[in-house]
Amino acid sequence: MVRIALKVEYDGAPFAGWQRQADQPSVQGAIEAALAKLEPGAHTIAAAGRTDAGVHGLAQVAHCDLKRDWTPFRLSEALNFHLKPAPVSIVDAAVVDDDWHARFSAVERRYLFRILMRRAPATHQSGLVWQVKNPLDVQAMQQAAQHLLGLHDFTTFRSSICQAASPVKTLDALEVKAKETLWGDEVHFRVRARSFLHNQVRSFVGTLERVGSGAWAPDDVKTALEAADRARCGPVCPPQGLYLAGVKYPQDPFSKSVT
Structure with missing residues (x-):
């Protein structure tokens, strides 16, 4: 299992916000669906902040846990391919320690x-x-x-x-x-x-x-x-x-x- 931090850019207009919704599109849901294309099964990612409907992200940070030994570059390229045509982009990725957390490790x-x-x-x-x-x-x-x-x-x-x-x-x-x-x-x-x-x-x-x-x-x-x-x-x-x-x-x- 490897934990990878993602820097995420998105246009918030078509989304009900960051947080996954049962019946509305969300940024979290779009990324988790893209992850499921790479590793079948349910995925839950955590983010530094839960932006509201219509709010944009220039450098949101999230993390995911994956079974395969992905390099950050290969993962970001694959996610960006499967995120199309949603206005969401993974602009950077990095392997982090298992106890690193996008929300709880943030200081600002x-x-x-x-x-x-x-x-x-x-x-x-x-x-x-x-x-x-x-x-x-x-x-x-x-x-x-x-x-x-x-x-x-x-x-x-x-x-x-x-x-x-x-x-x-x-x-x-x-x-x-x-x-x-x-x-x-x-x-x-x-x-x-x-x-x-x-x-x-x-x-x-x-x-x-x-x-x-x-x-x-x-x-x-x-x-x-x-x-x-x-x-x-x-x-x-x-x-x-x-x-x-x-x-x-x-x-x-x-x-x-x-x-």
Whole structure:
């Protein structure tokens, strides 16, 4: 038996999320079905994070256990062949220790959220960004974001169906930056923490968008946070602008991957 870590890229639009579903397509289900083509039988893979419906993956990490002595290169090539035409790609693979775990060994998750600011409907970026029609005040949003850094009770920014044992988390970074692109001006939110509550990032971005639009003052975010009341959160933004952008481990499993 060999355990192999997989770095996975996917477009979340056609999926009900990462987690396997009984009657809906999922990213996990697509990869497990591809694995069954290589080694017949049931497969269960574990991932660093369970992204919601419509959320994308730039560098999701998962692991699988296989009976055959696969090289990472042969496995990734074979999986990518059997994953077609699903918008899922294995971009790297590496053999890891038997006790290594994609979720429990992770020490940090990184997310990216993209807002496209333009009035004309998005064409090439449709489904990949949250589009707003008016410019946003990036400086005000970054000022507001500072209130969210550090150790807090994030009840205000936690989904009502969140299953985490505690709303207390440490947010390590929340950077808000303007980005010029070929299709228009964007705002990028880059968020880092060891772990997140359900809908926490989308709750952050939806609230900060209210600051950027002028509907909220930066200090209103501090007031909302301290209220520890879900009703004080701004609107939860749509999922299509959100990307799981990376996962950090004490030692990068892909730094010595065999190709």
